[in-house]
Amino acid sequence: MDLPDLPVRAALDEITATLAAHGCAVLVAPPGTGKTTLVPLALLALDGRVVVAEPRRLAARAAAARMAHLLGEPVGRTVGYSVRGDSRTSARTRIEVVTSGLLLRRLAADPELTGVGSVLLDECHERHLDADLLLALLLDARDGLRPDLRLLATSATVATGRLAELLGDAPVLRVQARTFPVTVRHDPPLRGERIEGTVARAVRAALDGGDGDVLAFLPGVAEIRRTASALSGVDADVLPLHGRLPAAEQDAALHRPAGGVGSRRRIVLATAVAESSLTVPGVRAVVDAGLARTPRVDHRRGLAGLVTVRVSDAVAQQRAGRAGREAPGRVHRCWPEGELLPRYPEPEIRTADLTRLALDLACWGTPDGGGLRWWDAPPEGPLRAGQEVLRALGALAADGTVTDRGRRMAGLGLHPRLARALLDGAALVGARTAAEVVALLDDDTLGSGADADTELRRLRDGSAPGSGRWRTESARLRRLVDPGRTSAPSSGRSGADDHEHPHDHAALVVALAHPERLARRRPGDPAPPVQGRRPERGALYLMAGGTAVALPPGSPLAAAQWLAVAVADRAPGAENGTVRLAAAADQELAELAAPALLVEADEVRWDRGDVTARHVRRLGAIVLHERRLDRPDRDLVRAALLQGLRAEGLGLLRWSDGAKRLRDRLATLHRVVGDPWPDVSDEALLADPDPWWTGPFARARSRADLGRIDAGPVLRSRLDWRHTSTLDELAPERITVPTGSSVTLDWSGDQPVLAVRLQECFGWTATPTVAGGRLPVVLHLLSPAGRPTAVTADLASFWTTGYPQVRAELRGRYPKHPWPEDPLGAAPTRRAGGRPRR
16 A cells, blocks of 8 residues: 555554554644544554544545545445445445544444444544543443553644543654645734625735635635625635535535646635645635634523634644645734634533533433543533433433433434424424424524525525535435335425424424424514614514524514524623524414423512512413412412512611611621621521511511511511620610710711710710720710711820810810810810810
């Protein structure tokens, strides 16, 4: 076998020997070194079949085709591939390239991987969810069932320490790429320019700046289509490249026609599939939008999907390397120079919906993932949320173990929600229709409009992009639930296996997949458009999960009272989500699709500042019917009143001056002295309301009732004989001053304050203290008009340093009041006109 002179070729003997000796190894090799195609061929020298796991279907097909070409054989003989919906293997196949997701299902069915000697996990650095889980399960299988199974993890940009540690301190092998120099320039967006315009502008600059083809990275299919449109008229072939394209169109982008670089130039518009695992020949320039699609889930709002984020520095470097594979190249980056990028991509396991992972773990026998060696363990909250979804779908039992239904769902290779829609939808509307709708929902390149029925009509008549792929996938899904069917579905809608059903089929299947996204229009929507301006949103709906979503302006669904929402997202900072794909529904369909969300009960709660009591029938957050309750249950009323008190505070009660002072005194003692003085904050008093929820509280029914209840008993419920016997001693309400006046203390601040006329304090040198001497009292010494003339917590110091200035300022203004030169020797007085004693 004559292998091409790629950098990894010199290391093949070392790689196979290391893997044979240690059983596990890490190979770090940048794109273009040949690791994906040459290493599996070298592993044929070891025992057993070789399985190569790729993160993407396109890469799996391309890698198998390249290896078969090197052997001079057709795909499916020595080298084959298996991806969802497509497989080319035979009894002679010794190297099989598969996707990580397919190998996960195969591992679940056969944990020993019978007949497999080596598994190569390619592109581990991308940190896809399936790949991370696959690594953990393969390590577990190797620990328990297959200690002889060899694992080789390959990567381009990974920090190898953690990966080698996971593989049992495996040896790390490195291969350097032979690359040409690459020049980098930045072409950031102009003001108001969309990313497609920026990329198109940069592509034209790249064409003018040198020879060769241009490879442009964009975040998704929609951006590829818009960029292709923006490049109309350019003197080059514009070719899309993404994972959902038919094989022939993918091959057109991956293989340069005869004539080489000097022939007609090409512009390849690609998603992240072109970052690694395969080479696009003839490329001399890369245009990088600097964006990528990554899964995100908003658990609070029940929205999950792909969002657009800035790429990491590692990904940007990897994309740039594509320009220097065959000759000196150039890179145009569509973001400002100097912008800081994250170092590595965020692992999907930290951000994605974990429902599917939770089902795989349950099938493996470890529902919580305990005992597995994780690169990053699944976060507890999202994993628990996924398990709750699976229980609602009937895939998990109450104890977390997988059910027979769950195993069947896992075997379909779909997200559990879509598996449920396919299985239950087939029973309700027929296997073909269910398969057609699920194929639509599972294709993230389709559904650009808001109306699922319109999308289905376009797919059925072939006018929508990707119709052929959709038809093939629909047929495959149909065979999964109706094995007797072997032919592809026709473009028509009716069929012998379709059930007559009074509801719209698409809406019902969508609702089976996402029952919490059933939505009803909010009264009064849409808001009237502003004259002369396009409305910012269409009709507003409330989903059963509690999230508000709006239709895009001008949506054909605007007249629908109910929607079955398939896809919705929310822009950062936006008040509501936006519906991307939905079907018109009605209440009867909603109740049929989501019986678990139907609740009928008395609801007594604190709402908009008061107690509301009603009998409600609801679908999740959507109220279907309600009537007022005249005599609600007392326990429910008590819970609602406590809810109000916790939300708005004990200020809802009537606080007399005495109750306020008592609370301030107790709060000060709790802070300064501590035990046994109780915490009298709202939180502490409401933590255990039973001791004081008696008498008027038990009779209360509303906010107004609370406002008539004295708060004093709430405080006194926290006191016993120990407190009452020493309260006045440690925190007196009043203090007697030298004239014999009993003056009230203000306990509302950090220190108690005694406001007293200055003349009543003559001769007083010992500053009063409280709390057993721990806390000095702050004196506000008042003028004859009752205004503070001085504030002090040190009387002795005040008489010697502060009083002379006060005397000088005030004795002329208040001549009838005594202002002795010697205040310490003067007699205190309450009256004007008196003469001080000497």
